[in-house]
Amino acid sequence: MDNSVIIKGGKKGITVVLDKDCAFLELKKKLEEKFEASAKFFNDANLALTFEGRNLSSREENELIEVINKVSDLNILCVINNNQTRVMEDKIDEIVESQIASRLNSIDKPCHFYKGTLRSGQVFETEGSAVILGDVNPGGKVIAGDNVVILGSLKGYITAGCNDNSNAFVYALEMKPMQIQIGDIIARSQDSEPSPKRRFRKDEATIEPKIAYVYDNNIYIEDFSQDVLADINL
Structure with a gap:
Protein backbone atom coordinates (compact mmCIF):
# COMPACT_ATOMS: atom_id res chain seq x y z
CA MET A 1 0.00 0.00 0.00
CA ASP A 2 1.29 3.46 -0.94
CA ASN A 3 1.38 5.70 2.13
CA SER A 4 2.97 8.73 0.47
CA VAL A 5 -0.25 10.65 1.17
CA ILE A 6 -2.60 9.76 4.03
CA ILE A 7 -5.91 11.60 4.56
CA LYS A 8 -7.34 11.58 8.07
CA GLY A 9 -10.66 13.10 9.10
CA GLY A 10 -11.24 14.79 12.45
CA LYS A 11 -13.60 17.03 14.39
CA LYS A 12 -11.97 20.22 13.13
CA GLY A 13 -11.39 19.18 9.50
CA ILE A 14 -8.98 16.93 7.64
CA THR A 15 -5.29 16.22 8.13
CA VAL A 16 -3.08 15.30 5.18
CA VAL A 17 0.05 13.40 6.22
CA LEU A 18 2.80 13.71 3.61
CA ASP A 19 5.86 11.50 3.12
CA LYS A 20 8.90 13.65 3.90
CA ASP A 21 11.14 11.72 1.48
CA CYS A 22 8.85 11.57 -1.56
CA ALA A 23 9.74 13.88 -4.47
CA PHE A 24 7.37 16.84 -4.51
CA LEU A 25 6.10 16.26 -8.07
CA GLU A 26 5.36 12.64 -7.23
CA LEU A 27 3.69 13.79 -4.01
CA LYS A 28 1.38 16.11 -5.97
CA LYS A 29 0.38 13.22 -8.22
CA LYS A 30 -0.38 10.97 -5.23
CA LEU A 31 -2.33 13.78 -3.55
CA GLU A 32 -4.43 14.27 -6.69
CA GLU A 33 -5.20 10.55 -6.87
CA LYS A 34 -6.21 10.35 -3.19
CA PHE A 35 -8.52 13.39 -3.26
CA GLU A 36 -10.01 12.43 -6.61
CA ALA A 37 -10.91 9.03 -5.15
CA SER A 38 -12.35 10.68 -2.01
CA ALA A 39 -14.26 13.50 -3.77
CA LYS A 40 -17.70 11.91 -3.35
CA PHE A 41 -17.04 11.26 0.33
CA PHE A 42 -16.21 14.88 1.16
CA ASN A 43 -18.67 16.47 -1.31
CA ASP A 44 -18.70 20.26 -0.82
CA ALA A 45 -17.98 20.27 2.92
CA ASN A 46 -16.50 23.36 4.60
CA LEU A 47 -13.31 22.14 6.28
CA ALA A 48 -10.06 23.26 7.83
CA LEU A 49 -6.99 21.61 6.29
CA THR A 50 -3.82 20.57 8.13
CA PHE A 51 -0.58 19.41 6.49
CA GLU A 52 1.72 17.16 8.51
CA GLY A 53 4.79 15.04 7.89
CA ARG A 54 7.04 17.49 6.06
CA ASN A 55 7.86 21.18 5.96
CA LEU A 56 6.22 22.97 3.04
CA SER A 57 7.07 26.34 1.56
CA SER A 58 4.21 28.73 0.85
CA ARG A 59 4.55 27.94 -2.86
CA GLU A 60 4.40 24.19 -2.28
CA GLU A 61 1.45 24.55 0.08
CA ASN A 62 -0.47 26.62 -2.46
CA GLU A 63 0.29 24.11 -5.21
CA LEU A 64 -1.12 21.26 -3.11
CA ILE A 65 -4.23 23.28 -2.33
CA GLU A 66 -4.70 23.99 -6.05
CA VAL A 67 -4.57 20.24 -6.69
CA ILE A 68 -7.23 19.61 -4.04
CA ASN A 69 -9.46 22.35 -5.46
CA LYS A 70 -9.06 20.94 -8.97
CA VAL A 71 -10.23 17.40 -8.19
CA SER A 72 -12.75 18.01 -5.39
CA ASP A 73 -15.54 20.37 -4.34
CA LEU A 74 -14.12 20.88 -0.86
CA ASN A 75 -14.34 24.40 0.56
CA ILE A 76 -11.04 24.94 2.39
CA LEU A 77 -11.82 27.59 4.99
CA CYS A 78 -8.33 27.74 6.48
CA VAL A 79 -4.99 25.98 6.52
CA ILE A 80 -3.56 25.04 9.91
CA ASN A 81 0.19 24.56 9.77
CA ASN A 82 2.69 24.64 12.66
CA ASN A 83 -0.06 25.77 15.05
CA GLN A 84 -0.86 28.80 12.90
CA THR A 85 -4.08 29.48 11.02
CA ARG A 86 -3.86 30.95 7.50
CA VAL A 87 -7.15 31.90 5.87
CA MET A 88 -7.13 31.26 2.13
CA GLU A 89 -7.56 34.61 0.39
CA ASP A 90 -9.50 33.10 -2.51
Whole structure:
Protein backbone atom coordinates (compact mmCIF):
# COMPACT_ATOMS: atom_id res chain seq x y z
CA MET A 1 0.00 0.00 0.00
CA ASP A 2 1.29 3.46 -0.94
CA ASN A 3 1.38 5.70 2.13
CA SER A 4 2.97 8.73 0.47
CA VAL A 5 -0.25 10.65 1.17
CA ILE A 6 -2.60 9.76 4.03
CA ILE A 7 -5.91 11.60 4.56
CA LYS A 8 -7.34 11.58 8.07
CA GLY A 9 -10.66 13.10 9.10
CA GLY A 10 -11.24 14.79 12.45
CA LYS A 11 -13.60 17.03 14.39
CA LYS A 12 -11.97 20.22 13.13
CA GLY A 13 -11.39 19.18 9.50
CA ILE A 14 -8.98 16.93 7.64
CA THR A 15 -5.29 16.22 8.13
CA VAL A 16 -3.08 15.30 5.18
CA VAL A 17 0.05 13.40 6.22
CA LEU A 18 2.80 13.71 3.61
CA ASP A 19 5.86 11.50 3.12
CA LYS A 20 8.90 13.65 3.90
CA ASP A 21 11.14 11.72 1.48
CA CYS A 22 8.85 11.57 -1.56
CA ALA A 23 9.74 13.88 -4.47
CA PHE A 24 7.37 16.84 -4.51
CA LEU A 25 6.10 16.26 -8.07
CA GLU A 26 5.36 12.64 -7.23
CA LEU A 27 3.69 13.79 -4.01
CA LYS A 28 1.38 16.11 -5.97
CA LYS A 29 0.38 13.22 -8.22
CA LYS A 30 -0.38 10.97 -5.23
CA LEU A 31 -2.33 13.78 -3.55
CA GLU A 32 -4.43 14.27 -6.69
CA GLU A 33 -5.20 10.55 -6.87
CA LYS A 34 -6.21 10.35 -3.19
CA PHE A 35 -8.52 13.39 -3.26
CA GLU A 36 -10.01 12.43 -6.61
CA ALA A 37 -10.91 9.03 -5.15
CA SER A 38 -12.35 10.68 -2.01
CA ALA A 39 -14.26 13.50 -3.77
CA LYS A 40 -17.70 11.91 -3.35
CA PHE A 41 -17.04 11.26 0.33
CA PHE A 42 -16.21 14.88 1.16
CA ASN A 43 -18.67 16.47 -1.31
CA ASP A 44 -18.70 20.26 -0.82
CA ALA A 45 -17.98 20.27 2.92
CA ASN A 46 -16.50 23.36 4.60
CA LEU A 47 -13.31 22.14 6.28
CA ALA A 48 -10.06 23.26 7.83
CA LEU A 49 -6.99 21.61 6.29
CA THR A 50 -3.82 20.57 8.13
CA PHE A 51 -0.58 19.41 6.49
CA GLU A 52 1.72 17.16 8.51
CA GLY A 53 4.79 15.04 7.89
CA ARG A 54 7.04 17.49 6.06
CA ASN A 55 7.86 21.18 5.96
CA LEU A 56 6.22 22.97 3.04
CA SER A 57 7.07 26.34 1.56
CA SER A 58 4.21 28.73 0.85
CA ARG A 59 4.55 27.94 -2.86
CA GLU A 60 4.40 24.19 -2.28
CA GLU A 61 1.45 24.55 0.08
CA ASN A 62 -0.47 26.62 -2.46
CA GLU A 63 0.29 24.11 -5.21
CA LEU A 64 -1.12 21.26 -3.11
CA ILE A 65 -4.23 23.28 -2.33
CA GLU A 66 -4.70 23.99 -6.05
CA VAL A 67 -4.57 20.24 -6.69
CA ILE A 68 -7.23 19.61 -4.04
CA ASN A 69 -9.46 22.35 -5.46
CA LYS A 70 -9.06 20.94 -8.97
CA VAL A 71 -10.23 17.40 -8.19
CA SER A 72 -12.75 18.01 -5.39
CA ASP A 73 -15.54 20.37 -4.34
CA LEU A 74 -14.12 20.88 -0.86
CA ASN A 75 -14.34 24.40 0.56
CA ILE A 76 -11.04 24.94 2.39
CA LEU A 77 -11.82 27.59 4.99
CA CYS A 78 -8.33 27.74 6.48
CA VAL A 79 -4.99 25.98 6.52
CA ILE A 80 -3.56 25.04 9.91
CA ASN A 81 0.19 24.56 9.77
CA ASN A 82 2.69 24.64 12.66
CA ASN A 83 -0.06 25.77 15.05
CA GLN A 84 -0.86 28.80 12.90
CA THR A 85 -4.08 29.48 11.02
CA ARG A 86 -3.86 30.95 7.50
CA VAL A 87 -7.15 31.90 5.87
CA MET A 88 -7.13 31.26 2.13
CA GLU A 89 -7.56 34.61 0.39
CA ASP A 90 -9.50 33.10 -2.51
CA LYS A 91 -12.03 31.70 -0.02
CA ILE A 92 -12.54 34.80 2.14
CA ASP A 93 -15.50 36.15 0.16
CA GLU A 94 -17.14 32.73 0.30
CA ILE A 95 -16.63 32.41 4.06
CA VAL A 96 -18.04 35.85 4.76
CA GLU A 97 -20.99 35.37 2.42
CA SER A 98 -21.96 31.95 3.77
CA GLN A 99 -21.55 32.58 7.49
CA ILE A 100 -21.46 36.28 8.40
CA ALA A 101 -21.95 38.73 5.54
CA SER A 102 -25.71 38.37 5.20
CA ARG A 103 -26.00 39.53 8.80
CA LEU A 104 -23.54 42.38 8.45
CA ASN A 105 -25.12 43.60 5.23
CA SER A 106 -28.46 43.99 6.96
CA ILE A 107 -27.01 46.72 9.17
CA ASP A 108 -27.29 50.32 8.03
CA LYS A 109 -23.76 51.33 9.07
CA PRO A 110 -20.87 50.39 6.73
CA CYS A 111 -18.64 47.34 7.09
CA HIS A 112 -14.91 48.07 6.71
CA PHE A 113 -12.22 45.51 5.82
CA TYR A 114 -8.59 45.38 6.94
CA LYS A 115 -6.22 42.96 5.19
CA GLY A 116 -3.10 41.98 7.11
CA THR A 117 -1.88 41.39 10.65
CA LEU A 118 -2.53 43.93 13.39
CA ARG A 119 0.62 43.89 15.50
CA SER A 120 1.27 45.29 18.97
CA GLY A 121 0.51 49.01 19.05
CA GLN A 122 -1.52 49.01 15.81
CA VAL A 123 -5.17 50.04 15.95
CA PHE A 124 -7.96 49.61 13.39
CA GLU A 125 -11.03 51.71 14.13
CA THR A 126 -14.35 52.06 12.32
CA GLU A 127 -17.80 53.44 13.12
CA GLY A 128 -19.47 50.40 11.58
CA SER A 129 -18.55 46.71 11.60
CA ALA A 130 -14.96 45.52 11.09
CA VAL A 131 -13.72 42.48 9.17
CA ILE A 132 -10.03 41.66 9.68
CA LEU A 133 -8.55 39.44 6.96
CA GLY A 134 -5.67 38.24 9.11
CA ASP A 135 -4.56 38.00 12.74
CA VAL A 136 -4.81 40.41 15.67
CA ASN A 137 -1.62 39.87 17.64
CA PRO A 138 -1.18 40.56 21.39
CA GLY A 139 -1.24 44.35 21.81
CA GLY A 140 -3.11 44.90 18.53
CA LYS A 141 -6.52 46.57 18.80
CA VAL A 142 -9.77 46.66 16.86
CA ILE A 143 -12.40 49.25 17.79
CA ALA A 144 -15.74 49.03 16.01
CA GLY A 145 -19.09 50.71 16.39
CA ASP A 146 -20.80 47.38 15.71
CA ASN A 147 -19.59 43.83 15.05
CA VAL A 148 -16.05 42.48 14.63
CA VAL A 149 -15.15 39.48 12.45
CA ILE A 150 -11.58 38.12 12.60
CA LEU A 151 -10.73 35.70 9.78
CA GLY A 152 -7.62 34.59 11.59
CA SER A 153 -6.29 34.44 15.14
CA LEU A 154 -7.54 36.89 17.79
CA LYS A 155 -4.99 37.42 20.57
CA GLY A 156 -5.25 41.17 21.11
CA TYR A 157 -7.87 43.69 22.26
CA ILE A 158 -11.33 44.02 20.78
CA THR A 159 -13.94 46.68 21.41
CA ALA A 160 -17.24 46.06 19.62
CA GLY A 161 -20.54 47.89 19.91
CA CYS A 162 -19.04 51.32 20.60
CA ASN A 163 -22.28 52.85 19.33
CA ASP A 164 -24.00 51.70 22.50
CA ASN A 165 -24.76 48.41 20.77
CA SER A 166 -24.84 45.59 23.33
CA ASN A 167 -26.17 43.28 20.58
CA ALA A 168 -22.84 43.37 18.74
CA PHE A 169 -20.80 40.18 18.42
CA VAL A 170 -17.16 39.18 17.92
CA TYR A 171 -16.28 36.23 15.67
CA ALA A 172 -12.83 34.68 15.20
CA LEU A 173 -11.33 31.52 13.73
CA GLU A 174 -9.11 31.32 16.82
CA MET A 175 -10.39 33.08 19.94
CA LYS A 176 -7.67 33.86 22.51
CA PRO A 177 -8.12 37.60 23.15
CA MET A 178 -6.40 39.60 25.87
CA GLN A 179 -9.63 41.55 26.31
CA ILE A 180 -13.05 41.79 24.70
CA GLN A 181 -15.44 44.69 25.27
CA ILE A 182 -18.95 44.64 23.83
CA GLY A 183 -20.94 47.77 24.61
CA ASP A 184 -19.96 48.58 28.19
CA ILE A 185 -19.35 44.93 29.20
CA ILE A 186 -15.68 43.88 29.50
CA ALA A 187 -14.11 40.40 29.75
CA ARG A 188 -10.36 40.00 30.31
CA SER A 189 -8.13 36.96 29.99
CA GLN A 190 -7.74 36.67 33.77
CA ASP A 191 -11.50 36.66 34.37
CA SER A 192 -12.42 33.38 36.02
CA GLU A 193 -15.82 33.89 37.64
CA PRO A 194 -18.12 30.84 37.43
CA SER A 195 -20.95 30.96 34.94
CA PRO A 196 -23.82 28.72 33.83
CA LYS A 197 -22.42 28.95 30.29
CA ARG A 198 -18.86 28.54 29.07
CA ARG A 199 -17.10 31.79 29.83
CA PHE A 200 -14.13 33.53 28.30
CA ARG A 201 -11.07 31.45 29.33
CA LYS A 202 -7.37 32.06 29.06
CA ASP A 203 -6.55 28.39 28.58
CA GLU A 204 -8.64 27.88 25.44
CA ALA A 205 -6.26 25.74 23.38
CA THR A 206 -8.10 24.48 20.33
CA ILE A 207 -8.31 26.29 17.02
CA GLU A 208 -12.04 26.50 16.32
CA PRO A 209 -14.33 29.25 15.05
CA LYS A 210 -16.00 30.94 18.02
CA ILE A 211 -18.38 33.82 18.61
CA ALA A 212 -18.57 36.15 21.61
CA TYR A 213 -21.72 38.00 22.61
CA VAL A 214 -23.45 39.61 25.59
CA TYR A 215 -26.11 37.79 27.56
CA ASP A 216 -27.42 38.77 30.98
CA ASN A 217 -24.69 41.44 31.35
CA ASN A 218 -21.88 38.92 30.75
CA ILE A 219 -19.76 38.13 27.71
CA TYR A 220 -20.01 34.50 26.59
CA ILE A 221 -17.94 32.65 24.01
CA GLU A 222 -19.50 29.72 22.16
CA ASP A 223 -18.45 27.45 19.31
CA PHE A 224 -19.73 29.12 16.15
CA SER A 225 -22.84 27.69 14.53
CA GLN A 226 -25.70 29.07 12.51
CA ASP A 227 -28.03 28.29 15.44
CA VAL A 228 -25.98 30.45 17.81
CA LEU A 229 -25.84 33.30 15.29
CA ALA A 230 -29.59 33.05 14.70
CA ASP A 231 -30.20 33.62 18.42
CA ILE A 232 -28.24 36.87 18.46
CA ASN A 233 -30.19 40.10 17.95
CA LEU A 234 -28.61 42.59 15.56
